Amino acid sequence: MPDKTSNGVQCHEFDTLLSDALDGVLTGVQLDAFHAHTRTCSVCGPLFAEVQAGRNWLKDLTEVEPPASLVTNILASTTGVDTQRLRVNVSASQGASSFSPSWWERAQAHISGAIQPIWGTVRQPRFAMSFGMAFFSLSVALSVLGVKPADLRSISLRPAAIRHTYYNTQARVVRYYENIRFVYEVESRVRELKRNVVPAEAAPAGEKKDHKNDTTQQPEQKQDRNYSQNDTHLILACAPLGPSVFDSLNHDPLNQDSLNLDQRDQDPLNQDLPVVSVTTYRRFV
């Protein structure tokens, strides 16, 4: 735009004055000077005419009516709340002078605000097939396991009943586990292996120590069994030669047996006495 001055108005000021003139802000001398400039200036004159024409064209544009579904769609995509219910709330809140939402409404709004983006994603068609398949798999699995939705109605939720159900289920699981053929076979194998291994390991450590000191080359006598190998083993016994019967009774019979046998030949008093041999059957239980 050339910087030309005519009637006190410069061309570079024309833009500002043009808006003011069209808006009716220019008055008096300023407005006269502006109109005089438009009449004389070859650039600003046609510009003014064009701008005025354009403004008049735009006046023909009336507001368009938004689609009826727009509000519903907006509310569904933001709050996801039923609009009918909201309308009732709006009319109710208009009557009230001051509005204070209850904690329940605030909690609901917070929860719906948090869930809405997730729910919006879930509702996308690309996830629909996945959820369908998951639901189908779950229903097949439940029917295979014998769970019927109708049975859920008859479930008692008393603590005693729940405990009873728990123990019943546990017993059923244990029974089922133990009755599995594979488990049974494994257990029997383990038992068999144990039977084979236990005799070799049975000897205690103390006895092994005695073996080292044993130079007799005799077979080991098991001390935990009876002294006699069987019930018919003979044990020699004789009448005591000591001063009294009580003395002989105080002695250990086993040791007494061996002492009597040894002392019989050495003691001169005993040589004239008749030897009485008594055979006893001793049984150690």
Next chain:
Amino acid sequence: MEDVQVVAMLVRRCVAGDAAAWEEIVQTYNRRIYNICYRFAGSADDAEDLAQEVFIKMYRTLASYDSSKGAFVTWVTTITRNLLVDHFRKTKQDRITDSLDAATSAHEDALPLSEQIQDQSAPPDARVRSREVGETVHAALARLSPELREAVILRDLQDLDYREIATVLKVPEGTVKSRINRGRAELARLLQRTYRQVM
């Protein structure tokens, strides 16, 4: 003009989780936002989608609105304008420059611009004529550059004052006035050219 106190209260209720307050906001501003989107995008379907996006964005950022910084309508218009500019940039590759012979109107039965102008005098009903003129101007408006178009829409169709437009567009008031004048002049030239071709 919006009552600042009432709107601020409405926004506070909405931020507190009052769904009814949010519906009130949607009911109040959906027409304005839809019209801005329709005039800028040029198509009814695009306008509906964009208006929905504007409200979703508004719903998410409502807590950031500060009534001391400006009017709610300016804030709403700024969000709308930013989203429209983003949409314009995204669809720049797909957009074709329509000639006046192309049917740019959103309506299915819309005729090419030259035919609309040719038949302008024909319809006996003034209401029908007015609607067709409106569609012609709408088609011409869609041919303006985005910078001029948004300035003209905000001033002549949304009746925002220069300061509000300057806030929304983030440019000085002088630039706003200049853009509005250039937009109006360009629109008039487009329509005059079309008339001349038809005549």
